[in-house]
Amino acid sequence: MAITHDGPPAGTPVKASGSIWSNEKTRGWIAQGAIGGLAALLVGVMVWNAQDNLASQRIASGFGFLSQTAGFGINQTLVEYSETSTYARALLVGLLNTLAVAVVGIVFATIFGFLVGIGRLSKNWMVRQVCTAYVEVTRNLPLLFHVLFWYLAVLAAMPPARQSYSIFGEIYINNRGVYIPKLIFGEGSGVGLVALIVAIVGVAILKKWATARQMRTGQPFPVLWTSLALLIGLPFLALAAAGFPVTVEEPALKGFNFAGGARLLPEFAALTIALSIYTGGFIAEIVRAGIKAVSRGQSEAAASLGLKPGLATRLVIIPQALRVMVPPLTSQYLNLTKNSSLAAFIGYPELVQVFAGTTLNQTGQAIEIIAITMGCYLIISLVTSAFMNWYNRRVALVER
Incomplete structure (x- = not known):
């Protein structure tokens, strides 16, 4: 009795089903199109709702307000500015003030962090305990507390101008700031x-x-x-x-205040000190972890060559530890820059306080101002990350 097979002969290709859902690539395109369409619909609804609300409140949309007169003063400007300047000029002043705090804060935070991080590994018991206390105290207190402490409890408690502290007879410190030549x-x-x-x-x-x-x-x-x-x-x-x-x-006391010289605002000093000390605690732990990640044999090899501990740390250990430290250092630098927005609590005229605060209250252009502020912080972060990534590639090990 002959046996028959219902299926096709062996080696015959099986035709795919005619349904579009049986093709994995087609299903992927359909799913992506549906998600993209849903996202576009959501954005369209948000834009339409925003335009409707602006029209009902009689607020014109667009960026034309940037050419209008600002009409308010700013107590620290790195470029020429007056009350007759435009909102675009006020944006530039706020952005430069933010960059000034960020750059100075990053420099001092890095110095504090490296010194304390190395100190935590010191063989001296007193140095090690002091550095540990610094890290534990600074990292476990909110940053806003640091800012308010230095502003209200330290700098605001300084004497008035007539009783200023004098350093070398040319630098004067009082409750109105620091006056320098x-x-x-x-x-x-x-x-x-x-x-x-x-x-x-x-x-x-x-x-x-x-x-x-x-x-x-x-x-x-x-x-x-x-x-x-x-x-x-x-x-x-x-x-x-x-x-x-x-x-x-040189600054000179005239009446109840100083004239001449350059003035460092107490708000700037408080914010910079707070950001530097707070971020320095986190950088110290990054430095300590980076040094511990270097093999102990490197220290022993340096000692066998006659290098003193300090010289071995600077020439052998730190260069190798940088390969581990740079990526988390980048995150801390970005955090410090973004945390400068807390200056609004003490009245320092940085980007958020000047543009997203005063300018927004005067113009009502909420969408445009928020978008510009977000764009500024995004560009700063991308530039910082690009520089740190370049430096990371410079210090990375090159495979042969």
């Missing part, structure tokens, strides 16, 4: 800036040459002192050749 650059002082740029380029070339020379001959070159001589000496000589068109304006 101010450099006034006259005509022809631009030659000093050109000389400084030339000196910076020369330092970069010198460092590259010194590294290549040491790799070739094994002889070190005093790059640090030579670089300092270039950065200080070359601009000084250029200014001297131009007749030294730079004068110093």
Whole structure:
């Protein structure tokens, strides 16, 4: 009796079902299209709702308000500004003030963090305990508490102008801020800036040459002192050749306040100190963890070569630990920049206080102002991340 097979002969390709859902690629496209359409519908509803609300409140949309007169003053400006300036100028002033706090805060937080992080690994019991106490106290208190403490309990408690604390007879500290001598650059002082740029380029070339020379001959070159001589000496000589068109304006007490010189606002000082100390505690833990991640054999190898502990830490341990530290350091730098928005609590005129605060209250352009503020912080974060990623690639191990 013959046996028959109902299926197709062996090796015959099986045709796919005619349903579109049987094709995985087609299903993926349909799902993505549905999600994209839903997202577009949601955005459209939000835009329509926003336009309807603006129309009902008689608020014009768009960015034309940036060319209007601001009409309010700002007590710290790094560029020329007055009450007759535009909202765009006020935005620039707030952005520069934010960048000033961020840059100064990052520098001091890094210094504090490295010193305390290394101190936590010190063999000296007292140094180790003090650094541990610093980390535990700073990291476990809210940042806003740090800001208010330095502003209300320290700087606001300073004496009035007539009883100012004097440092070297030229720097005065009181409850209105810190007054320091101010450099006034006259005509022809631009030659000093050109000389400084030339000196910076020369330092970069010198460092590259010194590294290549040491790799070739094994002889070190005093790059640090030579670089300092270039950065200080070359601009000084250029200014001297131009007749030294730079004068110093010292602060002087006149009446109930100081006149002349440069003034550092107590709000700026409080915010910078708070951000530096607070972020420094987190950086200290990053530094400690990075150093601990380096093999103990590296320290032993450095000691066997006759390097002292301090020199071994600077030349052997820290360069290797940086490969571990840079990524979390980037996060701390970004956090410090964004945390500067807490300045609104003490009245420091940074981006949020000037633009998302005063400007928003006067114009009512909430959507545009929030979008601009978000864009500014996004650009700052992306630029910071790009720089740190570049540096991370420079210090990373190169496989051969």
